Amino acid sequence: MASSKLLRVVLQTSVRRSYCSPPGQPSAVFRPRRALLFVAGNDEKKIRKVPTLDVDCVVLDCEDAVALSKKDEARTTVRRMLEEVDFGRTECAVRINSVDSGLADDDLSAILQAKKLPSAILLPKVESVEEMQTFAASLNDAVAGIESNPTFDLFALLESAKGLMNLQPILQETVSLSDMSPFRLAALCFGSEDFAADIGASRTSDATELIYARQMVVLAAKAFGLQAFDYVSVDYKDTESLRRQAEEGARFGFTGKSVIHPFQVPIVQQAFSPSPERVVWARGLIQAFQQHQQEGKAVFVYEGRMVDTPILLMAQSIVQFAAALEK
Amino acid sequence: MASSKLLRVVLQTSVRRSYCSPPGQPSAVFRPRRALLFVAGNDEKKIRKVPTLDVDCVVLDCEDAVALSKKDEARTTVRRMLEEVDFGRTECAVRINSVDSGLADDDLSAILQAKKLPSAILLPKVESVEEMQTFAASLNDAVAGIESNPTFDLFALLESAKGLMNLQPILQETVSLSDMSPFRLAALCFGSEDFAADIGASRTSDATELIYARQMVVLAAKAFGLQAFDYVSVDYKDTESLRRQAEEGARFGFTGKSVIHPFQVPIVQQAFSPSPERVVWARGLIQAFQQHQQEGKAVFVYEGRMVDTPILLMAQSIVQFAAALEK
Amino acid sequence: MASSKLLRVVLQTSVRRSYCSPPGQPSAVFRPRRALLFVAGNDEKKIRKVPTLDVDCVVLDCEDAVALSKKDEARTTVRRMLEEVDFGRTECAVRINSVDSGLADDDLSAILQAKKLPSAILLPKVESVEEMQTFAASLNDAVAGIESNPTFDLFALLESAKGLMNLQPILQETVSLSDMSPFRLAALCFGSEDFAADIGASRTSDATELIYARQMVVLAAKAFGLQAFDYVSVDYKDTESLRRQAEEGARFGFTGKSVIHPFQVPIVQQAFSPSPERVVWARGLIQAFQQHQQEGKAVFVYEGRMVDTPILLMAQSIVQFAAALEK
Structure with a gap:
């Protein structure tokens, strides 16, 4: 539970940071x-x-x-x-x-x-x-x-x-x-x-x-x-x-x-679009993060690179931006 | 006398600048x-x-x-x-x-x-x-x-x-x-x-x-x-x-x-350590500065480069940092 | 008339920007x-x-x-x-x-x-x-x-x-x-x-x-x-x-x-001096701008490059600086 709560916090933070809604307008669409x-x-x-x-x-x-x-x-x-x-x-x-x-x-x-x-x-x-x-x-x-x-x-x-x-x-x-x-x-x-x-x-x-x-x-x-x-x-x-x-x-x-x-x-x-490979990389990283988070590990290696919260945030941005482009 | 006074000022300034003591804590050790x-x-x-x-x-x-x-x-x-x-x-x-x-x-x-x-x-x-x-x-x-x-x-x-x-x-x-x-x-x-x-x-x-x-x-x-x-x-x-x-x-x-x-x-x-050559260079420069200062010259050439106060300060930092590393 | 007014505004702006007179001293010479x-x-x-x-x-x-x-x-x-x-x-x-x-x-x-x-x-x-x-x-x-x-x-x-x-x-x-x-x-x-x-x-x-x-x-x-x-x-x-x-x-x-x-x-x-070729380029650009402005066009191509106000300003600075150097 605790770990999924952190992930939720992370995901919300990611949305707040990467998207352009100024304070007070959280529902504005990217x-x-x-x-x-x-x-x-x-x-x-x-x-x-x-x-x-x-x-x-x-x-x-x-x-x-x-x-x-x-x-x-x-x-x-x-x-x-x-x-x-x-x-x-x-x-x-x-x-x-x-x-x-x-x-x-x-x-x-x-x-x-x-x-x-x-x-x-x-x-x-x-x-x-x-x-x-x-x-x-x-x-x-x-x-x-x-x-x-x-x-x-x-x-x-x-x-x-x-x-x-x-x-x-x-x-x-x-x-x-x-x-x-x-x-x-x-x-x-x-x-x-x-x-x-x-x-x-x-x-x-x-x-x-x-x-x-x-x-x-x-x-x-x-x-x-x-x-x-x-x-x-x-x-x-x-x-x-x-x-x-x-x-x-x-x-x-x-x-x-x-x-x-x-x-x-x-x-x-x-x-200014993420490459398909980058989107695949980002989706994989998010999955791996969720899995490690449930196991109580915050830091792990994904495709040869140390991963913690900031890199997860970047991956989130990439996936969300790709989704917005597909609409 | 005047020239050694300037040197003293320069050395004190150098300590103040290069070391990380915030104002009011001059005795904090680097x-x-x-x-x-x-x-x-x-x-x-x-x-x-x-x-x-x-x-x-x-x-x-x-x-x-x-x-x-x-x-x-x-x-x-x-x-x-x-x-x-x-x-x-x-x-x-x-x-x-x-x-x-x-x-x-x-x-x-x-x-x-x-x-x-x-x-x-x-x-x-x-x-x-x-x-x-x-x-x-x-x-x-x-x-x-x-x-x-x-x-x-x-x-x-x-x-x-x-x-x-x-x-x-x-x-x-x-x-x-x-x-x-x-x-x-x-x-x-x-x-x-x-x-x-x-x-x-x-x-x-x-x-x-x-x-x-x-x-x-x-x-x-x-x-x-x-x-x-x-x-x-x-x-x-x-x-x-x-x-x-x-x-x-x-x-x-x-x-x-x-x-x-x-x-x-x-x-x-x-x-982040100065090289031995750099420390030797810095010590030599400081000595040359002291000598020229006593002769009333502020600017002189040391190993092909014009030297005045700022370069002396850099040399001072190098020597002092090297000394701190040896402790 | 309108276009020559804009040009005048542009030229005055250019003088104000490129020259070093602080506010209140517009007559100071560059x-x-x-x-x-x-x-x-x-x-x-x-x-x-x-x-x-x-x-x-x-x-x-x-x-x-x-x-x-x-x-x-x-x-x-x-x-x-x-x-x-x-x-x-x-x-x-x-x-x-x-x-x-x-x-x-x-x-x-x-x-x-x-x-x-x-x-x-x-x-x-x-x-x-x-x-x-x-x-x-x-x-x-x-x-x-x-x-x-x-x-x-x-x-x-x-x-x-x-x-x-x-x-x-x-x-x-x-x-x-x-x-x-x-x-x-x-x-x-x-x-x-x-x-x-x-x-x-x-x-x-x-x-x-x-x-x-x-x-x-x-x-x-x-x-x-x-x-x-x-x-x-x-x-x-x-x-x-x-x-x-x-x-x-x-x-x-x-x-x-x-x-x-x-x-x-x-x-x-x-x-820090403009080259003779650059001064010729700048003079030509200013002339072309004046001509196009009279024809009601603000944007045009000069020597392969889109030209509008900011590039005109740069050309003005070059010509004026060259003139100041010749005095």
């Missing part, structure tokens, strides 16, 4: 977001192709992919696409403009009039606690007239030195704001190009210049129970680099990666 | 803890072998190495082993269960009844300021009846995203709690497997995925005058990787490394 | 400080050679390069050199002794009596908020009698675990102190040898042991709008390593590097 495909919000043709791409999440972009003269067109198109297109298994997120741009209010009020709402909002250029307060107020205003009482998953995009310097207070405030606002913080995204430009770094293929920032984002995300999305690989024709970069991101603990071209989707989604 | 061997607290046979292993420190484990159904057995065994076994030059630490587990109080009250006490307590899964407050209260209760007024070295094990996010306030509070509690914070340990599972990282042999966390732990430890213990290399049969990983840990500034198998002890202890 | 050559303050012969070295910045050192018995001599020499030597295009900074040393007041009062003042002060061993307060008070005292009302650029040298642990509060306090003091915080320097000695790390040629600290310093510098100076490569005869280390520093976002030998100046200054 969503695979291995690839987030950014598409310009005013590019109707590309948006209509999304359902054929088998991508976990599309981000309809009203920000950097849209020129200032096209912002209104993008808002209208995004709203119409949300209503008209059946995205199938693909989750729909919208990237609005940053709070500082002065355009976020118009983005929200236009897009949230759609009869079908996006499930997530991506807020770019997050740099300060005050911005998050302004965003929460704007979102509260924008949903005031909506009968369905929607709640959006929030993806916070970090892409500046200031944003990373303020990361801990930003996260604390954002979690606290979500209690009285129609969003729950679900993920941190790291924006490498803007960040590199901001700190004056040169981007390289192995991204050594970003290792501190990327691992800080993973650490902060996981400390707050969030998903973490790695940077866009901009040389979209270099699939070999993309594969390597995506696999490294997965090893670092990122749960997905932003992409800008349909070519990138299958490569990235594969890199 | 303890080599190059390898910390974890042994299950209920494995009497393995514990009785420890004195033959020539290991700097053994950690009698009541936590992850002990199944829930065996916790009582482990407490009793640990207490008896402390009393019965002559560990010789090997320091004895005990890993209790985490504050969150609800088992720490029972661990402390059972083990601290031993007639021979451990010199150090290792507290796992440290994540918050509140936990440290609870631990301090528990320890104060547990020692209430002990006549010898013992003080324990505390090793704090960091193995989660949350623990690292809160590291600075945790350390400030722990140092402050130690003023009125029977412990002094002596070291930080980094737990790689639990940490990797917590952030969803995959462990690799070169540990790139941990570089941010490991270097953060070293930085925080040294800022608070503490020792720092690097991760367990779990593939205990791969001695070549172990040697490489241990040597990297030493280069990063860790002062020791956790191990789980007797095979690992000599390799790790060697990696 | 100063290339690719190499900072440290010369002992009492070595008149070496100081008189500086104008022939074509170095961006010389640091006349009263600290580690000067033995305690020579401090007075160094102060007098530095003051006389400032008055007598025409340093031409080379900026003059002075490294005083640390606040903790008790020597900083005498350094400031002696040196600031010079008829020609240094443009920058380098404060070493910065570790705490209190130190910065003491420094600000000392500097206010030292300039009390100076008619010209000088303001000095302040370079803060970080070279200990404690300094990095306290970096954020130190920077906040220093920026706030600069409002009522005759300095503006202009740069952070990273001191690798002292730092490595402080944390017990061994220095290696590829500096893996410093990656966390160095990238933290860049991040903090850029978050506060400051320049960042990378570590001294002490093996001054190994020019190939120096070139590699300097190029890595530039890629990481450092804007310059400390050097201790004239040999190092041209290598370092080249590493």
